[in-house]
Amino acid sequence: MLKVKILFVGPSEAGKSVLANFLSESTEGIGTYIPTQGVRILEYENPQIGGNGKGARCRFELWDCGGDQKFETCWPALVKDAHGVVVVFNPGLPSHVKEIEMWHSYFVQQQQLLESQCLLIAHRKPGSGGDPENLNLPSPLNRLQLGRM
Numbered sequence: 619m620l621k622v623k624i625l626f627v628g629p630s631e632a633g634k635s636v637l638a639n640f641l642s643e644s645t646e647g648i649g650t651y652i653p654t655q656g657v658r659i660l661e662y663e664n665p666q667i668g669g670n671g672k673g674a675r676c677r678f679e680l681w682d683c684g685g686d687q688k689f690e691t692c693w694p695a696l697v698k699d700a701h702g703v704v705v706v707f708n709p710g711l712p713s714h715v716k717e718i719e720m721w722h723s724y725f726v727q728q729q730q731l732l733e734s735q736c737l738l739i740a741h742r743k744p745g746s747g748g749d750p751e752n753l754n755l756p757s758p759l760n761r762l763q764l765g766r767m
């Protein structure tokens with residue numbers, strides 16, 4: 619079976635755990651903020667991706683990483699053998715927009731991952747400002763695929 623390791627990284631409180639729970643259909647929903655300590659690994663199987671419907675299956679590991687930089691010593695272990703990196707941030711917070719350069723630099727550029735292996739997600743929480751349509755990201759972030767939610 620095809621195995622895919624995807625990292626969710628980015629600033630604290632960006633919504634990484636909420637998105638990872640949603641994708642893995644975990645029953646944990648939106649609620650009180652519980653900072654991720656180091657990493658949580660969520661697994662799920664998708665029978666459609668990577669196959670022709672004849673039984674080929676894909677097993678995803680979502681590595682939901684804590685955004686606190688005190689976990690930096692764990693980063694080499696987290697990024698090992700990753701196939702893709704999703705950088706989640708809140709476009710309404712200038713500090714987040716600044717911080718994602720660091721996340722991209724360590725988790726993508728320094729690992730020699732391709733730009734096509736990285737996805738930025740501008741995750742706007744209800745009530746927070748910022749217009750994700752008018753994001754002016756500096757190079758090389760402006761060349762990456764950007765998802766808005």
Ligand SMILES: Nc1nc2c(ncn2[C@@H]2O[C@H](COP(=O)(O)OP(=O)(O)OP(=O)(O)O)[C@@H](O)[C@H]2O)c(=O)[nH]1
Pocket residue numbers: 628629630631632633634635636637647648649650651652653654655683684685686742743744
């Ligand atoms: N209402 C609402 N709340 C959200 C949404 N996304 C995230 N939140 C809230 O924002 C807070 C932080 O979300 P998390 O997903 O835990 O943030 P995180 O990026 O995993 O943070 P760290 O683990 O510290 O890196 C939580 O209280 C969530 O419930 C959303 O789309 N809507």
Ligand SMILES: [Mg+2]
Pocket residue numbers: 634635636652653654682683684685
């Ligand atoms: Mg988290």
